[in-house]
Amino acid sequence: MDLITMDDLTNEEAISLLDNAERLLPIARGDAYLPLLKGKVLANLFFENSTRTRLSFETSMKRLGGEVLNLSEAGSSVKKGETLYDTMQMINGYADVAVIRHPRQGAAQYAADSVQIPVMNAGDGAGNHPTQTLLDLFTIRQGQGKIEGLNVVMVGDLRYGRTAHSLSHALSRFGASLTLVSPEPLKMPSEIVRDLKSSGCHVEESEDLLPAISSADVVYMTRIQRERFPDEAEYEKVAGIYTLNAEDLRSVQSDMMVMHPLPRVNEIHPSIDATSHAWYFKQAFNGVPTRMALLCRSLGIDIPEAIE
Amino acid sequence: MSEMRRVSAICNGTVIDHIPSGSAVQVMRMLHIDGSHSNPISLVMNVPSSKVGSKDVLKIEDRELSQEELDRLALIAPSASIAIIRNYGVAEKRQIELGSELVNIARCSFFNCITQNLNEPLPHRLRVVTRDPLEIRCAYCGRSQSVSEIIDSLI
Numbered sequence: 241m242d243l244i245t246m247d248d249l250t251n252e253e254a255i256s257l258l259d260n261a262e263r264l265l266p267i268a269r270g271d272a273y274l275p276l277l278k279g280k281v282l283a284n285l286f287f288e289n290s291t292r293t294r295l296s297f298e299t300s301m302k303r304l305g306g307e308v309l310n311l312s313e314a315g316s317s318v319k320k321g322e323t324l325y326d327t328m329q330m331i332n333g334y335a336d337v338a339v340i341r342h343p344r345q346g347a348a349q350y351a352a353d354s355v356q357i358p359v360m361n362a363g364d365g366a367g368n369h370p371t372q373t374l375l376d377l378f379t380i381r382q383g384q385g386k387i388e389g390l391n392v393v394m395v396g397d398l399r400y401g402r403t404a405h406s407l408s409h410a411l412s413r414f415g416a417s418l419t420l421v422s423p424e425p426l427k428m429p430s431e432i433v434r435d436l437k438s439s440g441c442h443v444e445e446s447e448d449l450l451p452a453i454s455s456a457d458v459v460y461m462t463r464i465q466r467e468r469f470p471d472e473a474e475y476e477k478v479a480g481i482y483t484l485n486a487e488d489l490r491s492v493q494s495d496m497m498v499m500h501p502l503p504r505v506n507e508i509h510p511s512i513d514a515t516s517h518a519w520y521f522k523q524a525f526n527g528v529p530t531r532m533a534l535l536c537r538s539l540g541i542d543i544p545e546a547i548e
Numbered sequence: 549m550s551e552m553r554r555v556s557a558i559c560n561g562t563v564i565d566h567i568p569s570g571s572a573v574q575v576m577r578m579l580h581i582d583g584s585h586s587n588p589i590s591l592v593m594n595v596p597s598s599k600v601g602s603k604d605v606l607k608i609e610d611r612e613l614s615q616e617e618l619d620r621l622a623l624i625a626p627s628a629s630i631a632i633i634r635n636y637g638v639a640e641k642r643q644i645e646l647g648s649e650l651v652n653i654a655r656c657s658f659f660n661c662i663t664q665n666l667n668e669p670l671p672h673r674l675r676v677v678t679r680d681p682l683e684i685r686c687a688y689c690g691r692s693q694s695v696s697e698i699i700d701s702l703i
Contacts, residue, residue, distance in 0.1 A: 346688030
């Protein structure tokens, strides 16, 4: 079963994946070992750089007893001009499931349409990043006890930020109120805002960060991504525009969560790290249990009720 | 055509009538009619019509357009009337229908879509998301495409 955008999951399926991820936590932490994916091979296809996504998929597979192939663009036939279609034909023969990150939008859907094995989208250009969304929802549920009806502020590069695109879609389906904070050139694409509103989501757009966070349940910071800018001068205009430090959090709700898909540049000052608002490192760990649950879903493997 | 007949009747082929005035050239592009075949083509533009005020008409001799070819016209000439002519008579009338997907009619116009790599072999697919208002998105990258962008990106 593929996972290309959050549209591939119903709300019930998303919740059931979070429940499965919860049950897999002892394995994710290394406290238990259950080789549910023994004999299975994952192809990690990273045509664009990644640290957390690639490593967490790899550790997820290994902790469940499976094996991993890693392909990166450097040192592969892609550099010689091989099409994505041809690369996928090869992978179809070598692996049971594939995870793909690619600089071009639509690449994950294209890869999935090229082969029979299940494909998961780990980021396609400025498109979608649904496995990140699952781990974000998992983290939000840990911090807030629920994912329904929350007041979420999304900050930074909402135009090119695929993480923000996928997460806002998902949150809108769970009745969130969204405040989208970005500089004018990095506003959320209008078709996404239209989709959010048509699903009944309350959406506000703003350029000011601090007024937006006082009543927030979650503040989701994102990096302004240099690599997505066609023009360096445009990047310089908006780089470093939104930052949060511990001082800024004085009047926020006590259980407000600061999240970030990482890597951060200067969006979140290290003074926040030691506060109870800091969730970004837990969030990065949560990639493991959620991606375990997703790998099991893709390969049709049931997860036992109790894992010790 | 009850008005003065500007082009003589054809023996066999396809007549596309009631094309919106001025759109016949785009219709020809969409049907890949580019002069590379030897069958006669007659084109009249901006002729008076009792039904729609002013229209274009295209007559293609010795070629019966398939339903699939005709459905390509749904974006620019959805209300055109199609007659398949055999031995000077109307053998069949066909309707143009906008399907749920436009396959290999136009490429996605978004510069960073995976389909911009011309060597990639899978079909170009644009999905009709809603009909009223018309919204069409690339089936791969999900970007919305306006009708004018689609016409600029015809294959």
